[in-house]
Structures are given as C-alpha cells and as structure tokens.
Amino acid sequence: xxxxxxxxxxxxxxxxxxxxxxxxxxxxxxxxxxxxxxxxxxxxxxxxxxxxxxxxxxxxxxxxxxxxxxxxxxxxxxxxxxxxxxxxxxxxxxxxxxxxxxxxxxxxxxxxxxxxxxxxxxxxxxxxxxxxxxxxxxxxxxxxxxxxxxxxxxxxxxxxxxxxxxxxxxxxxxxxxxxxxxxxxxxxxxxxxxxxxxxxxxxxxxxxxxxxxxxxxxxxxxxxxxxxxxxxxxxxxxxxxxxxxxxxxxxxxxxxxxxxxxxxxxxxxxxxxxxxxxxxxxxxxxxxxxxxxxxxxxxxxxxxxxxxxxxxxxxxxxxxxxxxxxxxxxxxxxxxxxxxxxxxxxxxxxxxxxxxxxxxxxxxxxxxxxxxxxxxxxxxxxxxxxxxxxxxxxxxxxxxxxxxxxxxxxxxxxxxxxxxxxxxxxxxxxxxxxxxxxxxxxxxxxxxxxxxx
Amino acid sequence: xxxxxxxxxxxxxxxxxxxxxxxxxxxxxxxxxxxxxxxxxxxxxxxxxxxxxxxxxxxxxxxxxxxxxxxxxxxxxxxxxxxxxxxxxxxxxxxxxxxxxxxxxxxxxxxxxxxxxxxxxxxxxxxxxxxxxxxxxxxxxxxxxxxxxxxxxxxxxxxxxxxxxxxxxxxxxxxxxxxxxxxxxxxxxxxxxxxxxxxxxxxxxxxxxxxxxxxxxxxxxxxxxxxxxxxxxxxxxxxxxxxxxxxxxxxxxxxxxxxxxxxxxxxxxxxxxxxxxxxxxxxxxxxxxxxxxxxxxxxxxxxxxxxxxxxxxxxxxxxxxxxxxxxxxxxxxxxxxxxxxxxxxxxxxxxxxxxxxxxxxxxxxxxxxxxxxxxxxxxxxxxxxxxxxxxxxxxxxxxxxxxxxxxxxxxxxxxxxxxxxxxxxxxxxxxxxxxxxxxxxxxxxxxxxxxxx
Numbered sequence: 010x011x012x013x014x015x016x017x018x019x020x021x022x023x024x025x026x027x028x029x030x031x032x033x034x035x036x037x038x039x040x041x042x043x044x045x046x047x048x049x050x051x052x053x054x055x056x057x058x059x060x061x062x063x064x065x066x067x068x069x070x071x072x073x074x075x076x077x078x079x080x081x082x083x084x085x086x087x088x089x090x091x092x093x094x095x096x097x098x099x100x101x102x103x104x105x106x107x108x109x110x111x112x113x114x115x116x117x118x119x120x121x122x123x124x125x126x127x128x129x130x131x132x133x134x135x136x137x138x139x140x141x142x143x144x145x146x147x148x149x150x151x152x153x154x155x156x157x158x159x160x161x162x163x164x165x166x167x168x169x170x171x172x173x174x175x176x177x178x179x180x181x182x183x184x185x186x187x188x189x190x191x192x193x194x195x196x197x198x199x200x201x202x203x204x205x206x207x208x209x210x211x212x213x214x215x216x217x218x219x220x221x222x223x224x225x226x227x228x229x230x231x232x233x234x235x236x237x238x239x240x241x242x243x244x245x246x247x248x249x250x251x252x253x254x255x256x257x258x259x260x261x262x263x264x265x266x267x268x269x270x271x272x273x274x275x276x277x278x279x280x281x282x283x284x285x286x287x288x289x290x291x292x293x294x295x296x297x298x299x300x301x302x303x304x305x306x307x308x309x310x311x312x313x314x315x316x317x318x319x320x321x322x323x324x325x326x327x328x329x330x331x332x333x334x335x336x337x338x339x340x341x342x343x344x345x346x347x348x349x350x351x352x353x354x355x356x357x358x359x360x361x362x363x364x365x366x367x368x369x370x371x372x373x374x375x376x377x378x379x380x381x382x383x384x385x386x387x388x389x390x391x392x393x394x395x396x397x398x399x400x401x402x403x404x405x406x407x408x409x410x411x412x413x414x415x416x417x418x419x420x421x422x423x424x425x426x427x428x429x430x431x432x433x434x435x436x437x438x439x440x441x442x443x444x445x446x447x448x449x450x451x452x453x454x455x456x457x458x459x460x461x462x
Numbered sequence: 463x464x465x466x467x468x469x470x471x472x473x474x475x476x477x478x479x480x481x482x483x484x485x486x487x488x489x490x491x492x493x494x495x496x497x498x499x500x501x502x503x504x505x506x507x508x509x510x511x512x513x514x515x516x517x518x519x520x521x522x523x524x525x526x527x528x529x530x531x532x533x534x535x536x537x538x539x540x541x542x543x544x545x546x547x548x549x550x551x552x553x554x555x556x557x558x559x560x561x562x563x564x565x566x567x568x569x570x571x572x573x574x575x576x577x578x579x580x581x582x583x584x585x586x587x588x589x590x591x592x593x594x595x596x597x598x599x600x601x602x603x604x605x606x607x608x609x610x611x612x613x614x615x616x617x618x619x620x621x622x623x624x625x626x627x628x629x630x631x632x633x634x635x636x637x638x639x640x641x642x643x644x645x646x647x648x649x650x651x652x653x654x655x656x657x658x659x660x661x662x663x664x665x666x667x668x669x670x671x672x673x674x675x676x677x678x679x680x681x682x683x684x685x686x687x688x689x690x691x692x693x694x695x696x697x698x699x700x701x702x703x704x705x706x707x708x709x710x711x712x713x714x715x716x717x718x719x720x721x722x723x724x725x726x727x728x729x730x731x732x733x734x735x736x737x738x739x740x741x742x743x744x745x746x747x748x749x750x751x752x753x754x755x756x757x758x759x760x761x762x763x764x765x766x767x768x769x770x771x772x773x774x775x776x777x778x779x780x781x782x783x784x785x786x787x788x789x790x791x792x793x794x795x796x797x798x799x800x801x802x803x804x805x806x807x808x809x810x811x812x813x814x815x816x817x818x819x820x821x822x823x824x825x826x827x828x829x830x831x832x833x834x835x836x837x838x839x840x841x842x843x844x845x846x847x848x849x850x851x852x853x854x855x856x857x858x859x860x861x862x863x864x865x866x867x868x869x870x871x872x873x874x875x876x877x878x879x880x881x882x883x884x885x886x887x888x889x890x891x892x893x894x895x896x897x898x899x900x901x902x903x904x905x906x907x908x909x910x911x912x913x914x915x
Contacts, residue, residue, distance in 0.1 A: 012699060014619075029699050031863055048699075049619060049667035073863040110834060112863035136661045136858035145665055152622040159609075166467075166502060169605040171691050171874065173893045174627070174674055177900040177907065189651070190641045191688075192680065192897050193911045194904040198642070205893065208589045212598055214502035221627055221674065227645065235644075238624050246465060246482050246501075381563060402893075402901045405589035410484055410526040410565035421624065440626045440658065440855075444645050447630040448855040451647040454630065458646050 010079070016050035018099055021082040028053060028101070029109075031140075032074040034120050035067075042067040046078055054091075054100040055080070066106040072120060073112035073140065079105040128433060135440060135448065146275035148439060150268055151425045155219055157267035158240045158419070161260050167242060168213040172205035174198060174221055178399040187225045187235075198223035201418065206243040207350070207379060208406040210414045217242040219421070227444060231433040232371075234422065235442040243416030250352070250362040250378040251292075253415045254338050257366055257374055258290050260419070261336065268428060279429045284335035284368055291328050292338035292364070298324050314343045322370035336368040349393040350386065352378040352415070362415075369427050376417025383407040463532070469503035471552055474535040481506060481554070482562075484593075485527040487573050488520075495520040499531055507544075507553040508533070519559040525573060526565035526593065532558040581886060588893060588901065599728035601892060603721055604878045608672055610720035611693045611872070614713050620695060621666040625658035627651060627674055631852040640678045640688075651676035654871065659696040660803070660832060661859040663867045670695040672874070680897060684886040685824075687875065688895040696869030703805070703815040703831040704745075706868045707791050710819055710827055711743050713872070714789065721881060732882045737788035737821055744781050745791035745817070751777050767796045775823035789821040802846040803839065805831035805868070815868075822880050829870025836860040 013026040030048035037043075042057040042064060055078050057067035070076070080103040091097030116134050117126050119141050124131070131138050138144055159169065176199045179186040187198040202220040209216040222239050242260075247253065265283045268276070276282070293301065299311045302323045310320055316339065328337035341360040344353055351361040363377030380386045386407055390397050397404070422437035435441035445451060466479040483501035490496075495510040495517060508531050510520035523529070533556040544550030569587050570579050572594050577584070584591050591597055612622065629652045632639040640651040655673040662669040675692045695713075700706065718736045721729070729735070746754065752764040755776045763773055769792065781790035794813040797806055804814040816830030833839045839860050843850050850857070875890035888894035898904060 029865065049621075075863045075865045109865055110836075110860075110863045113836075113861050115862065134858060136664065136855050137862050139661075139665045140862070148623060148665070149621070151624070155622060155624070156612075156616075163609075168502075168602070169608060170601060170892060171604070171608070171672075173689055173895060173900075175676070175689050175895050175900055177902060177904065188643045190643075191900065191904075192678070194900075194908050195911075196900050196904075208592075209892075211589065212592045212601070219624075219672075223628070225645065236626055236628050383563075383566075398907065402589050405587060407563075408566050409568065409590050409593070410528045410563045412482065412528045412562055439623060439662075442626060442628050447626075447628055447644065447647075447649050449630060451630065451644075451649075454851065455647050458648075 012077070014050040015046070015048045015053045016095060018053055018082045018101070019096055022084055022099060023082070025079065025081050025104070026101075027077060027079045029077045030075070032070050032072060032076055032112075035070050035072065037068065040064070042070075044070055046076060051096045052094055053096050054085075055103050055106075056100055057103045057106065063103050063106055066108070067103065070106070070108070071112055072115060074108055075110035075112075077105075077107040077109060078103050128435070129450075132435070132441065132446060133449070139439070143278050144436075146272075146278050147425060147429060147431065147437060150272045150275050150429060151421060151437070153268050153271050154264050154424055154428075155240065155421060157264045158219070158260055159217065160267075161263045162215070162217045162242055165215065165256065165259070167215040167217045167244070168209075170206075170209050170213070170216050170218050172199075172202045172209075172218055172220060174223070178396075180204070180395065180399050185225045187223050200224060201239060202241050203348070203350070203418075204400070204403045206241050206416060207414065208403060210243050210245040210416075211406040211409070211411050214246065214412075215242075215244045229444055231435070233443065234435060234438060235444070237434075237438065238421035240419040240421055240424075241416065242418075243414060245412040245414040247378065247413050247415055249413075250340065250364065250376075250415055253376050253378065253417055254290070254292060254340075254364055254366075257338075257376060257417050257419075261290075261366070261373075262286060264424070265428075276429070279431070281429045283428065285329070285333060286336060287332045287334040290336050290338055290366070291332040291334055292340055293324075294341040295339055295343075295360075296341065298339050301327055314346045316367075318370070321367050321372070325367060325370050336366060336373065338364045338366055340364040347377070349389045349395060350379045352380050366417075366419075369430075371423070371427060372420075373424055373427065374417050374419040376415065378413070378415035381407060381411040381413050383411075465530070467503040468499070468501045468506045469548055471506055471535045471554070472549055475537055475552060476535070478532065478534050478557070479554075480530060480532045482530045483528070485523050485525060485529055485565075488523050488525065490521065493517070495523075497523055499529060504549050505547055506549050507538075508556050508559075509553055510556045510559065516556050516559055519561070520556065523559070523561070524565055525568060527561055528563035528565075530558075530560040530562060531556050532560075581888070582903075585888070585894065585899060586902070592892070596731050597889075599725075599731050600878060600882060600884065600890060603725045603728050603882060604874060604890070606721050606724050607717050607877055607881075608693070608874060610717045611713055612670065612672070613720075614716045615668070615670045615695055618668065618709065618712070620668040620670045620697070621662075623659075623662050623666070623669050623671050625652075625655045625662075625671055625673060627655075627676070631849075633657070633848065633852050638678045640676050653677060654692060655694050656801075656803070656871075657853070657856045659694050659869060660867065661856060663696050663698040663869075664859040664862070664864050667699065667865075668695075668697045682897055684888070686896065687888060687891060688897070690887075690891065691874035693872040693874055693877075694869065695871075696867060698865040698867040700831065700866050700868055702866075703793065703817065703829075703868055706829050706831065706870055707743070707745060707793075707817055707819075710791075710829060710870050710872075714743075714819070714826075715739060717877070718881075729882070732884070734882045736881065738782070738786060739789060740785045740787040743789050743791055743819070744785040744787055745793055746777075747794040748792055748796075748813075749794065751792050754780055767799045769820075771823070774820050774825070778820055778823050789819055789826065791817045791819055793817040800830070802842045802848060803832045805833050819870075819872075822883075824876070824880060825873075826877055826880065827870050827872040829868065831866070831868035834860060834864045834866050836864075 033045040035044040366374040426437035486498040488497040819827040879890035
C-alpha cells in the first residue's frame, strides 16, 4: 500500500490509509494508547484501543521510533480538536503499527516546548537536537531566505555563478585565513567570494552566489564562526552606491515578505515579528550617526572609525523612533577600515562609498561601490601593502574594461538569527564550526598542536 | 538619462535612448564607423557617421572598452537585417559616445567564433577568456541546470540545506583529502556532503544541497578537479533504490527541458543536442552490462569490479540502439567498490543497491540506498577498517530512528560539460583547481615543497 503524507489525511475521513513517520509523545490512558506520528508534512494523532497486537505494539513505542501506521481516518470530537495544527480535526484509529527503526533512549527530552539544554549539549548532540520543532524551524526559515534572495535577484537580471573556495594567496588579511596543504603547494580558504564576484561583473554584469566563506578569527563569541554562508551579489553600470543599497532594500523586503507568507508557524514558535520597515530604509553617514548618538546619549564616539555595539543599538533605536524602520544603512566608513577595493568618496578620500545595513542592534549586510579603474586599483593594492602579483586573474577583469560597479553580502546565518531573535549566530548554522568545535569538540578527539603563538 | 537595456531597443524605433555596455568588433568603412555594443541583454549595432566628435570618438574605440552610447534607434535596411540575434532588425545612429573604461590590448582575439587557444592560455587569462560568447554560454547553461535541479526537488517536497565543508576527520578515504591547519588542531575539506545530507533526512525527510566537494586526487586528467560542485539530494521512506533512480530521472528530464527551453542559443553555439531519453531510462545490473558488452564486443571484462571507459561507451551505444536512450543506469556495484554506508543487496551481499547514471560514455550521477540500521552501520564501519569514533554526530541520526533512505549526486560541471559536448571537465568550471593550478599556475608563484612521496 502506498504511503499517504500526513497533511493529506484531512481529506480522507472514513478512509483507511497508511502513514509513515517518527513517533512523538506516547500517552497511555488505561486501555488506550495515544501517540503522534510526524512526517515532513505534519503531525497526526493515532489512537490504539483494545488488547490486541496493535495495542501491545503501541504500548512499546518510544519517542523517535520510525513507524508505519495503517488505520481509518476519523473526525475528532469537537472538544478534542487542536486548532494549532492543520491536521488537528482528524485522528487515526490504528489497525496496524509497524516499527521500521527503533530509537535508543534520548539524551534529553526532544518534545518539550523549549529545549532547556546548554549550547554545548545542543551541538554535542546536533543530529538529535535538530529534531526539536523549534530548532528545525530555524532551518525552514533559512531555506526560505536563500530561495527568496535568489528569486529576487533572478527577477532583476542577475545570473547565478559558482565560484571557488580554494584560493592561491591570503589576499584579504593574512592572519585570519585558513591554510590548506595543497598537493606540494600552499593554498588557502577564501574569506569571501569577493574577487570572483567582481570578475563575474565583467562577464554577466549582474551576478549572485550563495557561497561558503571562512574566517580563522581566534574568537569564541556569539557573533563569530569559522565557516559561514554569504548571500553575495554584485552589479555593474551603477550610478553610485545608492543603486546597491536600493538592491539590498529590495532583497530584504522580499525576504521579509516571503518568510512572513511561508513561515508564519515558525515565526510564531519564536514569538518573532518581522522587522518593521519604512518605505525607504533610512541611510546616514557614519559621522552623522555618531553625531546623532552623541546628541542622544552624550556618549562621545565621534572620533571612532566604526560603531561600537552599543552605538549600533542606539542608532537602531533612533531609526525606529524617527523613521519607523528597524533597519538603517550606515555609509561612508573610513578608508583604512575597509578593504582595498572599496571606492573612496570623491569628496573626502578618508572615507569610502561603502555601507553596512544595521538592524536590531547588529550588522545584517555590508557592501559598497568598488574601484573599477585598473590603475587606481593597482595603486590602492600597493597602498594597502599588498602584492599586485597576488591579484593576477582579478586584475585582468579591470584591465580589459570594467564599468562602475558594486555589491553586497548578507550573512545567511545572521539574517536567520535576527529574524527569529535567536541569541547566538551558531544556532543559525546547522553544523557550526568555531575554534573548539568541528561537529565534536576537537579537544575530545585530538591533542592540541604545540602553541605557536 | 536612464540607461536602456539593449534588448528593449527593438521597441524604440524612432526614439533616442542611452545604452551601456562593452564594445565588440569595430569596423571602419571610410567615413562610417560601425561597432557593436553588448550588455547582459543583447548586442546592438551602432553607426557613427560624419566627421564630428562622435566619429572621432568611435574611431578610437577598441574591443572591450566600456561605453555609453546615446542616439536614435532606427530600422535596418532589409538586406542588413541579422536574423541570428533578437536586435538584428534595429541599429543606433550614435550622437554621443562616452568611454567609461578603456580596455588594454587583448592577449588574444575574443571575437573570433572559436577560441583557438590552448587550455593553459584559456585559464591563464580566465577573467578575459570568460568574455568569449562560447565560454560565457557554458555558465549560462550551468546556472540553468542548478536552478532546474532546485525547482524540481522543491516541487517534490525536498528542503534545501546548507551543510559544512570543514570536517573533523578524513572519513571517506584518507589519501584523497585536503588537510587544513585549523587553529591548533587538524581539520579537512569534505569530500562530499554525504554524511550531512543523510543526517538531514532525519530532520526533513527529503533534502538537497548544492555543495562544494574537494578531492586531493593526484591526477591531471580531463576528468578530475580538486574542487567541484555537487547537486546532492537524499530522501527517506523509500521502498528501495528504484525510488532514487526515479527521482534522478525526473531531475534529469526537467534539466533537459529547462535547458532546452531557456538556453537554445547556447546549445546552438555548440551545435549541441540534448540527450535523447526513452520514457523510462533503462537500468541494468553491472554484471548484466558486462555480459551485454562481452556479447557485443567479445571483450571479456566480466570479472572486473567496475566498467572501464570503453565499457561505458559500449553500454551507452547499447542503450541507445536497444532503448532509444542516451542515458542508462548501471546498478549493483560490488560492495568493496562502494563506500561503507552503501546498502548491500539482500540477495547477494557481495553487491550493493547502488547505481551510476552513465551517458555519452561517461558518468553523470551516482547514488543508491544507504544502510539505515544503526547496528548494521556500525558493523560496516568496522568492516571497512574505519573508526566508529570518527562518526559520532553522523551515527546519532541512526541511533535515534532513521527510515530506509537513499540519495544521489550529480556533478554540476560534468552535466554542463556533457550537455554541451565540451572536451574537458575543467571547461565546465569557472575557476578550475587542479594539482598545478589555483587561478594561476602555482609553480609561477611558489616553490614546490620538498617531495614527500
């Protein structure tokens, strides 16, 4: 008999069907056993009565056993209806229960509404903790964000590309890069697809990629991971950096729309609301932001080259109060705080035509206009103390004609995290990597090498 | 004035517009200069007459200069119509030409219909050679394949996920794995997302990912790369491996349909036709295939554990002649030729419920049913001489209840290559990596380390 997806049982009252899935919450009441069975489409309550084989089988079931259950779909009594779920008006009277895979005893209770385990346990049992409805929800939202990003950009004439992650030199900051033993040579893990997406502008004008990026930052904070996913886009023939912020705004608005429409249950699990946005996301220069913060708080960070975390929170408050937007662009970061390819402000060369998108007190995206003039780019590479030889293929793109261009990157885990209001960016990653953990805690499987630093 | 995309000029006859793009093929005929300008949407012929500023400017243009051109769109004379392109019935009479970025002299002629450069030059100038229409076409087709794969699987209830590429141990074959200096520990680049996609079956039942995979194979062939892109899918609650081959077939048929509909110009550039398929893709066991080959050729490879390249070509011939299909599934490869997680054939434990999809003489996809029983999996890990401790997180997925499951992987570069009939898989990769090259030839920027082998 063919398996029916659980969401389809609502149309099968009076029919006998076979469903398959994982057992959830077994409850015994005298001679009745209730359990839920969950598959990718939903959850169905199963009722096993009597003293026969089915009752015995059902009595032996445990959480997460994989089963097939055959029986009749019937309407629940009015007072037993569960309005929270799509299948809350029906249940199955089981006639046959088959166990396909027996689960061992769980390390912690996966059926509680909130997982009250610490973050190490969460990741020590990652393949198990991901089964929790709230944890699973994070990655349903994540899949939606990625698809929304691609859909919007395809609609705007962007072409998807697949760039490399192995790179020949540590070009964007030597200290934070992972080294690979590459046959008899050295190679490195890309810190971003930046150089390749710029090259691709000279091929397709408008490009995007969802790419892994690697940062060997020696930090164990709630904001850092060694491997993360970037939603990267780049576009040519721009007038200025405002064409880029407009595209970021469009992407973000559509992400909120798509997540709102397709992930309402997941948002509800977190009591999360999508960030409020004004018609146009407000934009202020870094210096202006620092003035605003000074005026509001008398905290004087006006000489700092960046916003401190408390400044980021304050400017978000301001944007919400003044513009009704939970997101705000900060532009014109100092030249020495941005990478070599960032376009300097023609009106003040100490600042750049770059921006961050800040929301709910933290960074969501970063971007800007890039230097597209070949000679100016070479001069800047030298000015930054980098070696022109390390940029051979990249420079070709500019040597043979490149329009004014720029782009942006959204951190997939961060956007997921801040839409749902999750505390640690690592919870926004299926299998997060940091200094101490690659799936398992590295100290449990390896000895540390001798300390070189 | 706002820029108009070139494809939109066909509706603007009699109107003055501004287009922007790259200069292609400048032709001078006395007091007339013709050139083409190309943007992401198409190519437009521009005519510059007279002796004024425009003519002078146009006379100085070179291939790949980035320009803005303002002028009136007009119909071409009937005998000047170019039916090969969408914009072949119109041209622009230029009134203003502005150069945004001047291209340096090209290393080779990018406008010839076929690039007659060797493969080293192709990649030494990769950012430039990608501008060639035929080279560019490969990556338009590639973007279409990736999107088609995702669209089909989303329609079948698959959820996209983003797994890691840094892994804690060299689990699927120690010799071919890249080592990373991971802080004070060792880590490795994933040879595939295999273990993670299997875990994800226990979360979402049906999952897919487009993921980078890394193989440190010491081979310089036309079939090997150090980094490639896998179109990976995995699904639970299968009856047997035929549910997997059916899903592969659906994906492939839709890829051919989408590429056929959306990339007809690119296929034409290569004189390529999409592979012929029968209603159902034929499937034979490896042993049967070897018998067929023996009967057809008297070449006796019936005791071999795999198909030799000439066998793969022969069985493809057979499939086409006998079934009218250019693709054929070969199933039941020997246990010792497949990874530890492959499900053994219950009828003959020396063989597995695995398959390859072969087409046009080469492998397109690989897949099979996996072992989902926790104890059987542990026994197999040991039997393969691997260490159970290396699979801690992976094994959790099976310990806590896992349905019968299986999956497949299509190599994105290979599928692209064989649809277009390109000779070397590296041409199907934007920035291919092999033993000798990571963008540039490594020997030109680094000394070899001392030879350890």
